Amino acid sequence: MAGAVSIRGLAKEFGTRRVLDGLDLEIAPGEFVALLGRSGCGKSTLLRILAGLDAEVEGAFSVPDKVSMAFQQPRLLPWRRVWRNISLGLHGVDGRAVAEKALAEVRLESHADAWPLTLSGGEAQRVSLARALVREPELLLLDEPFGALDALTRSAMHRLVEQLWREHRPSVLFVTHDVDEALLLADRVVVLEAGRIVAEHRVDLPRPRRRASFVDLRVEVLADLGVDDVEAA
Numbered sequence: 001m002a003g004a005v006s007i008r009g010l011a012k013e014f015g016t017r018r019v020l021d022g023l024d025l026e027i028a029p030g031e032f033v034a035l036l037g038r039s040g041c042g043k044s045t046l047l048r049i050l051a052g053l054d055a056e057v058e059g060a061f062s063v064p065d066k067v068s069m070a071f072q073q074p075r076l077l078p079w080r081r082v083w084r085n086i087s088l089g090l091h092g093v094d095g096r097a098v099a100e101k102a103l104a105e106v107r108l109e110s111h112a113d114a115w116p117l118t119l120s121g122g123e124a125q126r127v128s129l130a131r132a133l134v135r136e137p138e139l140l141l142l143d144e145p146f147g148a149l150d151a152l153t154r155s156a157m158h159r160l161v162e163q164l165w166r167e168h169r170p171s172v173l174f175v176t177h178d179v180d181e182a183l184l185l186a187d188r189v190v191v192l193e194a195g196r197i198v199a200e201h202r203v204d205l206p207r208p209r210r211r212a213s214f215v216d217l218r219v220e221v222l223a224d225l226g227v228d229d230v231e232a233a
């Protein structure tokens with residue numbers, strides 16, 4: 001089905017280190033899944049594989065034709081204006097018009113001609129999102145996209161991602177190490193450990209969500225991550 005992701009028995013080794021080890025995961029079309037796990041557990045490795053950036057794997061997976069990825073660092077080309085960063089690599093379309101439309105969606109229409117180095121962290125990350133969206137992905141891979149942002153900017157980005165997801169309805173695999181962020185945004189939260197998915201939680205709460213609505217679930221997810229956090233209780 002368009003937008004669906006299916007991963008079966010996926011394994012990945014770097015030298016003798018087996019980072020992914022028989023990983024199974026299904027994502028339904030339009031589903032928003034958050035992937036949690038300790039640093040170094042293989043989250044970025046999984047996303048890179050799904051994005052087609054690493055073909056040396058065992059096991060099987062299928063992803064839709066159109067996949068976009070956004071990273072923790074916006075990775076904009078400093079010598080290209082904002083709109084050119086967005087339209088780079090698009091063919092057969094009016095790049096400027098397409099970029100402007102995407103910029104309007106992330107509320108940066110006035111920055112089309114700006115240079116990347118003049119943007120704030122949050123603005124650069126919005127450009128990065130616009131660049132991912134302009135390809136109209138059926139699967140959007142987000143690798144800790146807001147990890148470097150301050151709390152207020154982060155909060156605004158959560159609302160933006162939720163809105164963009166609702167309007168475009170890609171399937172989303174959102175990597176974060178922030179349990180609250182996962183529970184605020186995702187339909188389902190999965191935990192990666194020792195190379196496979198060891199826990200999952202469906203988040204059946206109306207959006208927009210408030211932290212107060214998932215206090216108990218938060219404790220459960222933290223426990224899955226091996227965190228016995230008294231502050232969470």
Ligand SMILES: Nc1ncnc2c1ncn2[C@@H]1O[C@H](COP(=O)(O)OP(=O)(O)O)[C@@H](O)[C@H]1O
Nearest residue numbers: 014015019037038039040041042043044045046
């Ligand atoms: N290209 C690579 N060569 C060797 N080891 C790698 C490479 N990429 C990642 N690793 C290792 O694989 C493990 C998982 O990395 P990564 O997927 O980046 O973790 P995460 O994103 O969960 O923090 C780490 O131990 C990392 O050092």
Ligand SMILES: [Mg+2]
Nearest residue numbers: 043044045143
């Ligand atoms: Mg990573």
